[in-house]
Amino acid sequence: MFILSENRKPLTKERIESAMNDLEINLIKRIQSGDVNAFEDIVIKYKDKAMSLAMRILRNDEDAEDAIQEAFIKTFRAIVDKQFEERSKFSTYFYRIVYNSAIDFYKKHKSKTYSLISIDEKRTDDDGNVTDIYDFEMNIDRNKYYISSAFDVDKKAVENEIQGIVNKYLEQIPEKYATILTLFYINDLSHEEISQTLNLPLGTVKNRIFRAKDKLKNILTSHYNEDELLEFV
Amino acid sequence: MAQSNRKIDDFLDQKLRRVPVIQPKDDFSKILMQKVITEHKRLTEETKKERIVKFVLGFFSTFMIGFTVVIGYLYGKSDVITSGSEVTVERSNSMAGKLVTAIQSVFLSVLNFFGVSISPTTLNIALIILLVIGVYLLGERLFLRGKYKSVKSM
Numbered sequence: 001m002f003i004l005s006e007n008r009k010p011l012t013k014e015r016i017e018s019a020m021n022d023l024e025i026n027l028i029k030r031i032q033s034g035d036v037n038a039f040e041d042i043v044i045k046y047k048d049k050a051m052s053l054a055m056r057i058l059r060n061d062e063d064a065e066d067a068i069q070e071a072f073i074k075t076f077r078a079i080v081d082k083q084f085e086e087r088s089k090f091s092t093y094f095y096r097i098v099y100n101s102a103i104d105f106y107k108k109h110k111s112k113t114y115s116l117i118s119i120d121e122k123r124t125d126d127d128g129n130v131t132d133i134y135d136f137e138m139n140i141d142r143n144k145y146y147i148s149s150a151f152d153v154d155k156k157a158v159e160n161e162i163q164g165i166v167n168k169y170l171e172q173i174p175e176k177y178a179t180i181l182t183l184f185y186i187n188d189l190s191h192e193e194i195s196q197t198l199n200l201p202l203g204t205v206k207n208r209i210f211r212a213k214d215k216l217k218n219i220l221t222s223h224y225n226e227d228e229l230l231e232f233v
Numbered sequence: 234m235a236q237s238n239r240k241i242d243d244f245l246d247q248k249l250r251r252v253p254v255i256q257p258k259d260d261f262s263k264i265l266m267q268k269v270i271t272e273h274k275r276l277t278e279e280t281k282k283e284r285i286v287k288f289v290l291g292f293f294s295t296f297m298i299g300f301t302v303v304i305g306y307l308y309g310k311s312d313v314i315t316s317g318s319e320v321t322v323e324r325s326n327s328m329a330g331k332l333v334t335a336i337q338s339v340f341l342s343v344l345n346f347f348g349v350s351i352s353p354t355t356l357n358i359a360l361i362i363l364l365v366i367g368v369y370l371l372g373e374r375l376f377l378r379g380k381y382k383s384v385k386s387m
Contacts, residue, residue: 036270036273039269040262044262047256047257047261048254048256051256051257061255061257065258068257069261073265073268076269076273077272080276163248166245166249166252167253185249186252213242213249216245216249220245221241226237230240230244
C-alpha cells in the first residue's frame with residue numbers, strides 16, 4: 001500500500017486535462033457509434049461556460065441561448081461526420097464553434113438590436129470617437145460599493161462587494177476584452193488555446209489580458225486603497 | 234512595491250476566476266437533446282441516401298466503362314486506318330458522328346504532336362472513361378450540394 005502511494009504521480013493540471021480529454025474522446029466515440037444520449041454529457045458539461053462566452057458577445061440571454069444551441073448542433077454534426085480530430089483538444093474546438101456561432105448571430109441580427117455594442121477591433125462611442133479599455137469608464141454605485149475608511153464593515157461583505165464589481169466589469173467592458181478574459185478565467189483556456197480559438201496572434205491575447213486586468217486594477221484602486229485590497233490576499 | 238503589485242494581481246486573478254458562469258434556462262438541455270435526436274435521424278437518413286446514390290453512380294460508371302471496353306475492342310478495331318504519322322479516323326455523316334470524329338482528330342493530332350501514337354479505339358475508351366469519371370463526380374457533387382442546402386435550411 002505504501003509502495004503504491006509512493007509511486008502515484010501527483011495530480012497535475014496536465015494530468016487532469018489529459019484524463020478529461022480521454023473522457024471526452026470516449027464520449028465522442030460513443031456518439032459516433034450511434035449512442036446519441038452520450039452527447040447530453042457534453043451538453044451538461046459545457047452549456048454554462050458556452051453561455052457565459054456567448055453572453056460576452058451578444059449580451060442578451062435569449063440570443064446567447066439560440067447561438068449556443070446552434071453551436072451544440074454544429075458540434076454534434078462535426079462529431080458524427082468525424083470532422084473532429086482526436087489530436088486536438090475538444091474544449092478548444094468547441095469554444096471556437098461557440099465563438100463563431102455567436103459572431104454569426106451578431107452579424108445576422110446586427111441591424112435589429114445590436115447597434116450599441118461594438119464588436120469591431122476599435123470601439124466607438126455615439127459620436128464616433130474611438131474608445132478602448134483605457135477609455136472605459138465604469139459607473140460604480142457608490143452607495144452600494146462604498147467602503148468606509150475605518151474599514152468597519154465585515155470583511156466577507158467587502159470581499160463580496162469587490163467580487164460584484166469584478167462581475168460587473170466583465171459584463172460591461174468591450175467585447176474583445178470580455179471574450180478573452182472569459183476564455184482565460186472562466187473557460188480555463190491557455191493563452192495559446194485562446195489564440196487558436198479566436199485566430200489572434202499570441203501577443204495580442206496576452207496584451208489584451210494584461211490591459212483588461214490593468215484597467216480593473218485601476219478601477220479597484222480608485223475605490224479602495226492598496227492596503228485594503230491586500231487584506232484579502 | 235513589486236511584491237504588493239504581484240499580490241494584487243493574484244487577488245484579481247482569483248476574483249476573475251470566481252466570476253459566476255451564466256446558466257441557460259432549465260429546460261435548455263432537454264430541448265437541445267430533442268433537436269439533436271432529430272438531427273441524428275436526419276443525418277442517418279442522409280447517409281443512407283448517400284450510399285444509395287454512390288452505389289447507383291458506381292454501378293452505372295462500372296457498367297459504362299465495361300461496356301465501352303468490350304464494344305471498343307470487339308467492333309472498334311476494324312474501323313481504324315493508320316498510315317505512318319498520319320492518323321485517319323472513320324468518317325460519319327450524322328452530326329454526332331461528325332462531332333466524335335472531330336474530337337478524335339483533335340486529340341489524336343495533339344497526342345501525335347507529343348509523339349504519342351494511340352489508336353482511335355483506345356482514345357475512345359480513354360475518353361469514355363474520363364467522361365464516366367466526370368459524370369460520377371458531377372453526380373456526387375450535385376447530390377452533396379443538395380445535402381448542404383438541406384442542412385443550411387434547418
